[in-house]
Amino acid sequence: MPPPLSIDDIAARLDEVLEVEFTFRNTRPAAESIAALPRADQEFALELVARVASTNVEIGYRVAVHAGRALASMDERMVEAWGLNATHTYDRVGLRPALQAVEEVEQFVHLDRMRRHGALLEEAAGVLLHFLHGLSGRELKLAEGEAAWTDTETIHLPNALAELPESRDNFQLYKVTAAFLWAQTRFGTFRTPLIETLAAHPRPEKLLALFATAERLRLEACLARELPGLHREMRRLAAAAGEPDLPAEWAAAAEVLRAHDADGRASLAVALDNLDRLQPVVTCYQGELRPGAVAECMAVRTEKEKALFRFKLKELADEQRGRVPDAGDTGKEPRFEARRAEEESASLEMEITLDEKPVPPPEGMRRLTRSIVQDFGGIPPDYLVPAGPGEYDPRDFEAPRRDPDAVWQGTYHEDGAYFCDEWDHRRQHYRKGWCVVRECDVTPEQSEFRTETLHKYAGLVRNLRKTFEAMRDEDRTLSRQPDGDDVDIDALVEALADAHGGAELSDRLYTRLHRSERNIAVLFMVDMSGSTRGWINDAERESLILLSEALETLGDRFAIYGFSGMTRKRCEIFRVKGFDEPYGAEVQGRIAGIRPRDYTRMGFAIRHLTRVLADTEARTRILITLSDGKPDDYSDYRGEYGIEDTRQALIEAKRVGIHPFCITIDEEGPTYLPRMYGPVNYTVVADVRKLPYRVGDIYRRLTT
């Protein structure tokens, strides 16, 4: 093992990465603390400082100062996470919180312990969300909060749980808590006049706490009936957390609350009657009750759902009338009634009758009905009046859709955009949610561009059609097969002759029809950066027209997207042709309308289009980039950074089974393309004007 570095060596290296020449930082104390470490840790610390300093020198400096302390209390993996956490914080919210994150080594150590023994919402959320959707009723959302509670639409859970010693049990605690909060919405905790009672009461806190305990007992009984396995788990966790049994004075109340027909009102009555006699008993999974937030959420929802429900009834009434002509406009109001589908009072399913005849509820209405029944325990009579003409427009209640172009008017913000990670090679880690990506349409240009192109390349078009037609893997008959649809007479004659001659009779006597279905989806990713202005843009558009014509003959599924951007805040993907769109006048207009824009930030485009391509069903998926140069963007996306991010994005694409390929007109291509696409997955077309001639050829080579 090499000897440890001296303080001076370390200081020299720190000076370099921390740019002391300009910043005049004193690296001495940091160097001293690092010098006390074994050699391997020294190298690790210096490396980490360099990685962090690539993002921000000040954060790098602080990491250097605290590295010794961090390495003393955590293993390397965690120290790395600690440093990178600071850079992520910097990306997200800026320098000051990032510096704070570095300082809080102890906090991070604590979190590390949580991670090892506790459960993190981040990791449990996937399973929990599926779990919640599997339980019946309204589809609840999941969100991080400082406590466990629900507003009847979203379940808030703390970001980490470490109440119990085992991480498995902590996950179970998450599950049980989520299920308990679900039970509140499912079994009518909020169908009580809780708010009014609390407001009118002299001791609202005590009342709420007692109500929470009473509800807990009632809901536990409901869960024991509905989900006995879950109830057992609740009991086990409560025991593991060392909770005592229910105090004896609660016994009588518990008896009442556990009855089959007890509802939220019963709990409220218990709380009101025993205000002085009983004390609240808390358990680890019951969370908090926040009647205010619930009331707010319910007010918005009930108004929306009532309008939607009445609107749906109107649709239903119209439809039923249309079906029975003589029941037409008799002037009689349709009379709707709602009845429980099953005798069991817990069911959420309702049967809707129109003039005493049951009507099948359309899809979508069933979910709405369930949600309403959850809120009210039934369908209130005023819901059963169909909406009058023009009374409601369901669109009033839809979330307003944002126009991607309008986002840029006024101050910029990030509404309605996708976020893409970006790879920072110096940090050796992703910048999370770094690029703000928007998908827009290209404005079609009504021109003679297609006709002109086809005319200009008339000879080539004929040629391309012919070659592409030949590529259609035609059905053909294979002879001399061991089995097949027909007898191969030639083979049979030969075989019989052989048999007469004493040789063995061959068994390859059939012909079989071979059908090979070309199953290819190809996505063309077109560089729309400013540098393509002029010849290059023309050549790109011409190539796309020619290729599209050829691909139409071939029958391969294809899509065309353009990309461009200016800084990470404005990454734009331009849809020219989606996979489902037919190649017609609209798409041809859009191809003609492709115009040079800003810069060439490539990583986000590859990541976004990878997703598009991965959602398309095909045996072979190809991503072809038409480009004119290196990845490049205003300020930060130059040189190695851009190349490394693009390379990382391509690796991600390959990982999901996509074959990337690049066609470039940059003669410098061979110096950087092998690094990004691999040694054979690119081709350089030196002369722009040859591009239209070459792309067809290249595509053919690529797919046969």
Place this chain on the structure above:
Amino acid sequence: MPADALKPEEYFVDTEPYYQPVGDEIAVFEAAYHNRLPVLLKGPTGCGKTRFMEYMAWRLKRPLITVSCHDDLTASDLVGRYLVAGGETVWVDGPLARAVRAGGICYLDEIVEARKDTMVVIHPLADDRRVLPMEKRGELLRADDAFCLAISYNPGYQSVLKELKHSTRQRFVALEFDYPDPEREAVIVAREADVDKGIADRLVKFAVMTRNLKGSGLEEGASTRLLVHAGKLIGDGIDPVIACRSAIAQALTDDPEMIAAVNELSASVF
């Protein structure tokens, strides 16, 4: 040759298969049969389509010839082909031709899986001509009055390649199948898997939960068939949660997060 080898057209269903009717599907099928109309069974996998066919074959006392279609199934596989035997070519009928000759019920299971040319063969059989063209022999085979063509199809597949064309589907009397309502499904599970009502109820409750997940992570919810499998395992003394995991969760998906969620659901129910 084993002693009980049967020709396809000799396969009669002798004992009554257990079938729990959900609506008027038996009456509709019988009416279609007597009017020589072909039948299309629609529905998700494992909801009882094949069992229904067995039951109808028993009820109508006709042989049942089932062909499970796969993506390499060609028209020749259905109609027949020449084979070489002892230096001569011999024509051998395919299952569809056999059913047409014998007046049996030919059931083409998951028809959309088959190659497109099979559709062309069944079209003339499925309208009022009721003939099977045997191209290679230059013959038309007229169907016996007792012959019946039934096909099945799962509209739940979202693949564009697996849709039934209108020229095909509009020749058939369509019967829609779905999972039975919970009560009836529990009766079926209890009877088929021979478990008590309590277990069957919980299995069905669990299945409904997985069906809630259809579209948000699962392609299909648990079918009645899977419930019967799980029930049988439980009947043999396997712990219910483990039985649900092996017979249902693992069969539904490979996504580890989804499997975990489904397992948590089954652990909650039992």
